Amino acid sequence: MLRRFYLLITLLFPTTAFAGEERNCLPEGIPLPPGWNEPYEPHRVISNLYAVGAADLSVFLITTDAGHILINTGLEDSASWIRANIDSLGFDFSAIKILLTTQAHFDHTAALAEIKAMTGAKIFATPKDVRVLEDGGISDAHFGFCLDFRFPPVSVERELADGEVITLGNTQLTTHHHPGHTEGSSSYSMTVMENGRNYRVLIANMGTINDGKRLVLDPTYPGVSDDFAHTFRHQKAMQVDVWVAAHGSQYGLADKHTPGQAYSADTFFDPDGFKAEVNRLEKLYLDQVDRESDPTS
Numbered sequence: 001m002l003r004r005f006y007l008l009i010t011l012l013f014p015t016t017a018f019a020g021e022e023r024n025c026l027p028e029g030i031p032l033p034p035g036w037n038e039p040y041e042p043h044r045v046i047s048n049l050y051a052v053g054a055a056d057l058s059v060f061l062i063t064t065d066a067g068h069i070l071i072n073t074g075l076e077d078s079a080s081w082i083r084a085n086i087d088s089l090g091f092d093f094s095a096i097k098i099l100l101t102t103q104a105h106f107d108h109t110a111a112l113a114e115i116k117a118m119t120g121a122k123i124f125a126t127p128k129d130v131r132v133l134e135d136g137g138i139s140d141a142h143f144g145f146c147l148d149f150r151f152p153p154v155s156v157e158r159e160l161a162d163g164e165v166i167t168l169g170n171t172q173l174t175t176h177h178h179p180g181h182t183e184g185s186s187s188y189s190m191t192v193m194e195n196g197r198n199y200r201v202l203i204a205n206m207g208t209i210n211d212g213k214r215l216v217l218d219p220t221y222p223g224v225s226d227d228f229a230h231t232f233r234h235q236k237a238m239q240v241d242v243w244v245a246a247h248g249s250q251y252g253l254a255d256k257h258t259p260g261q262a263y264s265a266d267t268f269f270d271p272d273g274f275k276a277e278v279n280r281l282e283k284l285y286l287d288q289v290d291r292e293s294d295p296t297s
């Protein structure tokens with residue numbers, strides 16, 4: 001599953017560097033991965049965190065007694081099925097008050113504009129993703145030249161500093177700057193009580209490196225290598241009990257969850273899996289730094 005996903009990503013994100021020329025980047029005739037635009041059974045992850053996205057494009061809903069927070073969207077046509085997923089869980093789509101994203105790439109942001117218009121929600125984002133969200137992807141350091149990676153621009157109401165707490169009703173969500181995948185990539189954490197104990201929950205943006213990204217030699221953006229190093233250092237130091245991420249294949253959705261299964265707070269309990277995945281991605285990062293630092297090897 002994981003391997004197949006990365007193969008698709010390799011197909012989707014070509015290695016050609018930005019030469020100042022705008023063009024389409026999705027290979028012609030190859031459809032998008034089905035896991036990106038087919039809704040998956042919406043389900044409760046833990047406590048007031050629900051998954052309302054596709055099998056491999058995650059959208060998360062956090063419900064509170066003062067309205068809801070939605071994290072990420074799918075592609076541009078995803079608003080209607082995200083709404084249907086939320087309806088089927090018995091929650092009010094129009095009660096979404098805050099829209100967040102873990103990374104300003106089109107596959108996670110393209111329906112923000114429509115959902116904002118439908119709900120009147122405010123958009124909060126990290127400073128470096130604000131720029132990209134507000135120009136619809138044009139200033140993305142890696143994919144800005146890809147016409148077909150653009151998305152409807154949105155205005156952002158609030159910038160989120162590292163460590164900033166977002167409070168809505170009885171929920172407090174902490175922002176973590178985890179840059180690298182995009183300049184403004186971020187994760188969000190909260191602690192929830194279930195079964196008489198606290199669970200530390202992370203909605204993570206993992207440090208994956210899109211194909212063609214350059215870290216050391218002619219870096220895709222200045223400081224990108226330091227950004228990834230920062231992210232791995234901080235993610236390794238986090239205490240995480242339950243985690244999810246921007247793609248189901250990143251957090252093992254298919255292995256951990258079967259449609260129709262009964263809710264358990266422990267379904268996504270996976271502290272060791274989080275550590276292992278961060279370590280695996282860090283190794284890929286270090287290997288690439290080595291390759292770029294010694295191009296003759």
Ligand SMILES: [Zn+2]
Pocket residue numbers: 103105181
């Ligand atoms: Zn991305």
